[in-house]
Amino acid sequence: xxxxxxxxxxxxxxxxTTDVKKGEEVLCAYLENNSKHEIIKTLDDVPxxxxxxxxxxxxxxxxxxxxxxxxxxxxxxxKGQHVHIHNLKSIRWSK
Amino acid sequence: MMTIKGYIRENGAVGVRNHVLVLPLDDLSNSAxxxxxxxxxxxxxxxxxYGRLQFxxxxxxxxxxxxxxxxxxxxxxxxxxxxEDNWANRVAxxxxxxxxxxxxxxxxxxxxxxxxxxxxxxxxxxxxxxSEKQRTEVDISSIVMSVKCxxxxxxxxxxxxxxVGVVVDKMVDLGAVAMFGETSELTGAEDIVADKxxxxxxxxxxxxxxxxxxxxxxxxxxxxxxxxxxxxxxKGGLSTIEEKALGNIQKLGHRKVNCVLDYxxxxxxxxxxxLCFVNTSSAAAEAVTLFAAKGSVLHLFTTxxxxxxxxxLIPVIKITGNPKTARTMSEHIxxxxxxxxxxxxxxxxxxxxxxxxxxxxxxxxxxxxEVLHHExxxxxxxxxxx
Numbered sequence: 489x490x491x492x493x494x495x496x497x498x499x500x501x502x503x504x505t506t507d508v509k510k511g512e513e514v515l516c517a518y519l520e521n522n523s524k525h526e527i528i529k530t531l532d533d534v535p536x537x538x539x540x541x542x543x544x545x546x547x548x549x550x551x552x553x554x555x556x557x558x559x560x561x562x563x564x565x566x567k568g569q570h571v572h573i574h575n576l577k578s579i580r581w582s583k
Numbered sequence: 584m585m586t587i588k589g590y591i592r593e594n595g596a597v598g599v600r601n602h603v604l605v606l607p608l609d610d611l612s613n614s615a616x617x618x619x620x621x622x623x624x625x626x627x628x629x630x631x632x633y634g635r636l637q638f639x640x641x642x643x644x645x646x647x648x649x650x651x652x653x654x655x656x657x658x659x660x661x662x663x664x665x666x667e668d669n670w671a672n673r674v675a676x677x678x679x680x681x682x683x684x685x686x687x688x689x690x691x692x693x694x695x696x697x698x699x700x701x702x703x704x705x706x707x708x709x710x711x712x713x714s715e716k717q718r719t720e721v722d723i724s725s726i727v728m729s730v731k732c733x734x735x736x737x738x739x740x741x742x743x744x745x746x747v748g749v750v751v752d753k754m755v756d757l758g759a760v761a762m763f764g765e766t767s768e769l770t771g772a773e774d775i776v777a778d779k780x781x782x783x784x785x786x787x788x789x790x791x792x793x794x795x796x797x798x799x800x801x802x803x804x805x806x807x808x809x810x811x812x813x814x815x816x817x818k819g820g821l822s823t824i825e826e827k828a829l830g831n832i833q834k835l836g837h838r839k840v841n842c843v844l845d846y847x848x849x850x851x852x853x854x855x856x857x858l859c860f861v862n863t864s865s866a867a868a869e870a871v872t873l874f875a876a877k878g879s880v881l882h883l884f885t886t887x888x889x890x891x892x893x894x895x896l897i898p899v900i901k902i903t904g905n906p907k908t909a910r911t912m913s914e915h916i917x918x919x920x921x922x923x924x925x926x927x928x929x930x931x932x933x934x935x936x937x938x939x940x941x942x943x944x945x946x947x948x949x950x951x952x953e954v955l956h957h958e959x960x961x962x963x964x965x966x967x968x969x
Contacts, residue, residue, distance in 0.1 A: 554740070
């Protein structure tokens with residue numbers, strides 16, 4: 489059973505659909521393509537609804553969800569890390 | 584043809600509730616309005632903090648909201664109470680155009696107690712008359728509904744909002760009206776909404792409204808960090824306004840937007856079904872109040888972390904895709920679509936679940952918000968009073 493969902497094949501993040509503990513392997517299903525999935529080993533505790541990086545993301549890179557940029561990485565993010573306001577900021581409303 | 588059992592009003596508009604409303608024109612008249620609601624069983628009073636020394640567009644908007652609330656098809660009759668009677672008459676005239684009974688009671692020259700007595704006698708008659716109104720079979724195309732999300736989280740974009748999008752598509756295809764708004768919360772997806780406009784004129788009108796809204800925010804020197812996303816949104820995993828907006832627009836469905844309404848614009852129906860952007864704030868009670876004033880008789884409200892808003896006159900149906908919220912705030916949740924998260928049901932099935940529940944509510948079933956006395960009424964104000 490998937491414990492994470494990915495909106496688009498272009499996305500950099502998977503949304504945890506249950507609480508996930510550090511070190512757990514999470515099956516993330518694609519909403520656009522139900523034959524495809526990713527298995528991600530988490531590097532952090534990730535609560536339900538929070539994002540896990542699907543790949544390494546460099547500082548300054550745009551992060552995609554819904555196939556669209558939702559913000560910019562403020563630090564380097566490793567595959568499996570929790571992606572949230574500590575390492576991702578809005579493109580539009582952050583000085 | 585799909586039908587529901589609603590109340591047909593004098594002007595042909597269809598309501599799904601049958602309220603008698605006591606409408607205070609201004610903050611000073613709240614006590615008398617509440618007094619009437621305590622004496623007469625079956626009337627709804629809507630206290631609010633405005634109506635004194637407003638001017639210009641802001642005053643027009645207050646009249647628009649108060650008249651529109653009284654004119655809402657869920658209302659059978661209206662008592663307007665105001666400290667002075669000139670403004671109260673203006674609001675009552677707006678309501679009277681619908682043909683429904685409306686009566687004004689000024690407080691000046693009478694005092695609260697006499698006003699409460701006079702208004703209560705009239706309200707008693709209106710309630711008894713309204714109680715004889717029967718539900719009749721009507722085409723679902725006569726329904727005007729609205730959608731909004733609140734205390735959103737990532738489950739809103741994954742489950743509850745797309746489920747509502749299925750319902751919006753269906754209602755528009757059936758010839759009904761669906762309204763959406765939340766101007767600031769489209770940020771990061773405003774180009775997608777602009778691309779959904781049915782023609783160039785609507786596109787320009789929408790983008791102008793959007794830019795003006797954001798200009799006001801920026802003129803105040805704010806970047807909305809800390810309020811957009813809200814603390815609740817952030818707790819639920821939303822990191823940025825762009826992420827929130829992309830989740831938000833999932834509930835608009837896939838039809839073209841063929842109507843764009845600024846604050847003072849009245850609703851105009853298209854024959855083939857209407858999907859309408861309404862310029863609103865993203866605050867739950869303010870937005871639902873404005874939708875109801877524009878004629879919405881039923882609201883679909885998706886929530887992630889658990890917003891509990893209701894409205895005094897229109898049923899607000901709460902839908903969540905968050906299994907924790909469905910459990911911890913179960914008394915507020917009408918429809919749980921959280922099994923979409925583990926892909927146990929399809930999006931179409933989830934949409935069908937919301938739609939079927941909405942039919943029951945249209946036919947008379949009370950929502951959680953109605954039963955729990957969530958009667959938030961929040962007219963908006965555009966700027967300072969004189």
